[in-house]
Amino acid sequence: MSANRPTEATEESAARAASGGDGAAPDTYDVIVLGGGPVGENVADRVHAAGLSAVVVEHELVGGECSYWACMPSKALLRPVTARSEARRVPGLSDAVAGPLDAPAVLAHRDATVSYWKDDGQVRWLDSVGLDLVRGRARLAGPRRVTVEGGRTLVARHAVAVCTGSRPVLPNVPGLAAAKPWTSREATSAKAVPGRLVIVGGGVVGVEMATAWRALGASVTLLVRGDGLLPRMEPFAGHLVAESLAEAGVFLRTGVEVSEVRREAPGGPVTVLLDTGDEIVADELLIATGRAPRTEDLGLETVGLTPGGWLEVDDTLRVDGVPGGWLYGVGDVNHRALLTHQGKYQARVAGAVIAARARGVPLLETDRWGAHVATADRHAVPQVVFSDPEAAAVGLSAAEAERAGYRIRVIDHDLGAVAGASLYADGYRGRARMVVDLDREVLLGVTFVGPGVGELLHSATVAVAGEVPIERLWHAVPAYPTISEVWLRLLEAFRGD
Amino acid sequence: MSANRPTEATEESAARAASGGDGAAPDTYDVIVLGGGPVGENVADRVHAAGLSAVVVEHELVGGECSYWACMPSKALLRPVTARSEARRVPGLSDAVAGPLDAPAVLAHRDATVSYWKDDGQVRWLDSVGLDLVRGRARLAGPRRVTVEGGRTLVARHAVAVCTGSRPVLPNVPGLAAAKPWTSREATSAKAVPGRLVIVGGGVVGVEMATAWRALGASVTLLVRGDGLLPRMEPFAGHLVAESLAEAGVFLRTGVEVSEVRREAPGGPVTVLLDTGDEIVADELLIATGRAPRTEDLGLETVGLTPGGWLEVDDTLRVDGVPGGWLYGVGDVNHRALLTHQGKYQARVAGAVIAARARGVPLLETDRWGAHVATADRHAVPQVVFSDPEAAAVGLSAAEAERAGYRIRVIDHDLGAVAGASLYADGYRGRARMVVDLDREVLLGVTFVGPGVGELLHSATVAVAGEVPIERLWHAVPAYPTISEVWLRLLEAFRGD
Structure with missing residues (x-):
């Protein structure tokens, strides 16, 4: 299973690839992507779908951290935990799940989920789309130029996108x-x-x-x-x-x-x-x-940047201070939001930006929510922690909103008091919070903590990113009896006084 | 447990009630509510919170069909079924839940969920809020006048709200x-x-x-x-x-x-x-x-209406053709949407309307999405079927949108191909559809079918009721790896060509 394959794009892109390339010399591409994780895959896919040639350089597994050592295996380990925990609170089922998990079965499933740490499926996807893959460590060698270990040199006509992600950092503790x-x-x-x-x-x-x-x-x-x-x-x-x-x-x-x-x-x-x-x-x-950017050994010094640091980018994901503006930093490396889904979002934006600039099309930067700016990075980043209970949040916390100078009101509600929650799990414990911008009467942030709230988060993400006014949210009726009815309670509390 | 108690309103309203009433004669109220189900409770609570006196008349259990014979007991019976079905698709847990449900435990939990078909909790809530309850069958006896079996007569200064709901209909089959x-x-x-x-x-x-x-x-x-x-x-x-x-x-x-x-x-x-x-x-x-309105024996003929029919109402929930405009029909009886949550929504609107008219405040009818019109009834009615898999939909189906004359595009996606879904349940089967209004580039309807999609629906309800443009939904990033990521696939497919 390939976790991050942009499936819809696949068939179209494959058809495009089959209809013939652009006749470029082998080592020259419109776009060079450093790093074959979900972010790099998406940048490459986007620019390729827009008619540009692209190559992905990866020295580990195509599919990246998320597919093999983060989101996918962790969720494969955690889903049995939360499913058992919830089943234990369901009358008629609770006795059956009183015992321990079958740990070998869980670990075996985790192994299958990560395709046994083999990237054949992801490589097949790159092939099918018509994207080239070069295996090996890559370094910048001056503007638009990349050398790969083994001696191969790649040249980019339009852009190089650094999508090398981040790595865990060990603190400086004796003996660690x-x-x-x-x-x-x-x-x-x-x-x-x-x-x-x-x-x-x-x-x-x-x-x-x-x-x-x-x-x-x-x-x-x-x-x-x-x-x-x-x-x-x-x-x-x-x-x-x-x-x-x-x-x-x-x-x-x-x-x-x-x-x-x-x-x-x-x-x-x-x-x-x-x-x-x-x-x-x-x-x-x-x-x-903690984590650090994977930028130590990328040759950043050859283009005037400091190795080892986070890449400073603008809202189009272009790295600041590089003459010619051909360098992009997408995903964890730019430190905007260290989350796979947000990196993929940036990849969609960066892909559209690179393609537009290559064609000389004006960018839609003046539209804060247009296709060429990663505005959600600053206003509507969602995150789900797959703990038990799940913790899910989008946008600003109350403390963050206050620090940012918003005039806010905070509304909390006990999720256990919602009928749909008590039917979901006996003795349900959880809590919801919305942070309201009093000047615009829109939501700045929403947090849900409780069993089964992971899928509830996207309702908040649409409300926050959509800047849907409270008055209109009043007409978004939650189905009864779902946990989502907490929305009604939060809105009632806000409007009640 | 009282399913439909509007909990936030409770404390405020109770404080208001404790501070003294309005000194009205015992049988005269500002508002008379016929039917003490969730809809009637919410109308009464809203007008009372707005400073009006109100009485609820109910001849069965306060809390209504939903609390005792519909949403609550059915969900109490169904949650163990879906929880077991999902657990059976979770490696490490599946063997434990291979056996049958403990049916006596499920039925006992259902009994507790409906408070053993006793309404003490709901009656206590009415008391705490300061709402009067009259038990017995009620009939209209001319304008603003209601007689209750046993001989008591109630008079309404401002409004009578019929919230008597619907009942099952037996087809005309020999022997049935x-x-x-x-x-x-x-x-x-x-x-x-x-x-x-x-x-x-x-x-x-x-x-x-x-x-x-x-x-x-x-x-x-x-x-x-x-x-x-x-x-x-x-x-x-x-x-x-x-x-x-x-x-x-x-x-x-x-x-x-x-x-x-x-x-x-x-x-x-x-x-x-x-x-x-x-x-x-x-x-x-x-x-x-099928179902029929509970309007046969309400004395509708005394105010010029035909008994036994659905009540025709306008978007403020006021019954058409009644001189003086004091009669409202809220919930199932008006046949706009036979769903508890939609009836409660109408109750919130009707309560605000009745209070505004009583105070002589102009209504916000000209604003399609203002607080005085139940606009969502026509554009954004959500429904979750708690089957296995769950089926959840909001707004128009493709066929309904076509019949309504919209220029549409339909986008489907296989939910089983979403990483978050395959992690949720092994061998996940499901499907998602969005119906796009091509002229405005907003969503007319969304349908999700699959395990665990019940809480996903509200994201679609916010998008449909909020008329959030597709371009903006592009910035509402689904957290990875959740089932919600199907949103990204649907939007990619729409934008891809």
Whole structure:
């Protein structure tokens, strides 16, 4: 299964490819894409669909981090956890699912989900669309020029798009690197359930992996520097998830830092020393504390940029300060929003921009919500944490909206008080919040936390990105009895006074 | 649990009630509401919140059909079915749920969900809000005057709102009435699983009850006059649900009519004769073929209207042709949309209208999407069928849009090809359709069929009711990997050519 294949585009593009190329010399393309993850694939597909030739350069697996070591395997590990958790709250079914998950079956399914870490399917898709693939590490060698290890040189007529993504960062803790800790890669691809797992970091990766590995049987300790989980979301998201993790048997320690790590023998136990003086012994240690751009070894210095940094781009995804404007930074590398779906969104925008500029067509930059600007990056980024309960948010949190100077009103509602939620799961616990811009009476942000809210988020994303006025949302009637009826409660509360 | 209690309004309204009434004589109210279902409760609550006095007259249970014999018990019966069906498609969990549902546990939960068919909770809510309740059958006795069985007379200063809903209709088939068939009431409240159940009717009630009782252990035969199920939705909805029901062991027969019914002894087997000459013997027979308004015995003739018909109303929910304009028809009785949530929507509109007219405030009728017109009834009615798979739709089907004269384009997508869907349930089957108004480039209707799509519908309802342009929907990014990503596929397909 190829997770990110833009399926609709496939047939059209394939037909176009079959009708003959543009007769370019082999090493010259209209567009060179560095990185064959979902973002690079989408940039290449878009420019190719617009009639440009394109090549993708990738030194690992085509399909990228998301397909093999992030979204896909993590969701494959997590779906059984949430499905079991929900079934346990459904009368008539709860007894049947009281036991543990079949961990080998879950891991085997995860392996199938990632195509056993082979990219044949993705490569076939590139072929079928008519996109060239060059395997190997690529470096810029001056404007519009890319060298690939092995000596091949590629030249771009119009654009080079850097879509190399990001990588986990290990903090500077004595003994840590030598202890060979897990990062998100090992955590999503481990072949067996560790007996004892210590996780450092309370963001999305830490929370999701604590959820998955605990349910698969590991004894899990989650260490967080701050005072709660999911710090980028509304505070109640972290509270509800922490409560649920504790009930599942996860040991959560907040306000602690790791001062040293020791692993005496490879494969042996690892000792984690805390700044409190405590020691925790475990079988594996997962570090999930941050990410850095994959820009260290791209030859950025040959075009006047500093290697290793995030790429600064404008809303058309073009890198700032590069004469001729031929360099684009799309996806994680630009640090606008480190999420696969947002990178793919940027890829759609960048593809349209590159094609328009290549044809000399004026851009629609003056239209904030036109096809040539990634405006949603600043106003309507959605995120679903596949924890138990799920945490889903779009746009600004109340704190972010206040910091940005909006005059806001915050409306909260207890999701457990919604009939559709109590029918979904007995004893449903959850919460919803909307942040209203009082000057325009539109929504700046919405957060849902609770079982089954992942698919509910897109209603909020349409409302926020669509800037649908509250008055009109009043006519968007939620079906009864669904969890979506929380919309009615939120709007009633806003209009009630 | 009180399903339809408008919880946010509760506290404010209670405070208002505690601060003293308006000193009216006991039998005179600003507003008289006939029928204490969700619709009547909401009309009363709205006008009361606006400062008017109100009384609710109800001769059955406060909370109405939805709370005791429709939405709530049916969803309580169906949620275990869909939860088990989904769990069966989740690796690591599937073996645990291979067995049958615990039917007694499901029925006991259903009983608790409907508060054991007692309305104390709902009555307490009326009390807490400060709404009077009169128990008994009510009849109009001329303009603004209502008599209640037992002799009490009520007078309305401003308005009478008829919110008496609808009832199932038995077709005129020899022997049918005497055989005492189930209607939706008995089907949702039965105390035991019948051995053999014949269901007549392939609409929502027929489909949902076939789904529930088959999963609870009954042998089910579903008889449909037309050629498919769920005839008011896109055809693929009925196809997918029929396929799934067949796999569950339901015998589906289309294109047949019942010519006669025989039940020799009360409680004994019932024989259903078809126009094909076939006979089917069963333990119970559910008739789910249509509904009629509860307006037969309301004294409509005393105000110049015909008893027994649907009430014709304008977009402010006021009944046409009644001098003085004091009569409103809200919910099922007006036949605009026979759905609880749409009736509650109308109740919110009617409550605002009645309050505005009572205060002499001009209505916002000129604004199609203002607070005083139930515009969504004609453009954006959502419905979720809690079958397996779920079928969810809002707005117009392709056929309806064509009949209405729109210039449209129809975009379909296979939901099983969406990564988030395949992660949700292995072997996911489903389909999505959007109907685009080509002149305005907005959506006229959207349909999703598949496991877990019930909460996805509200994204479409916001898009349709909000008339969000396709160009802007392009910036509403679905989170990866969710089922919602089908939005991206639909939009790509529309923009691709």
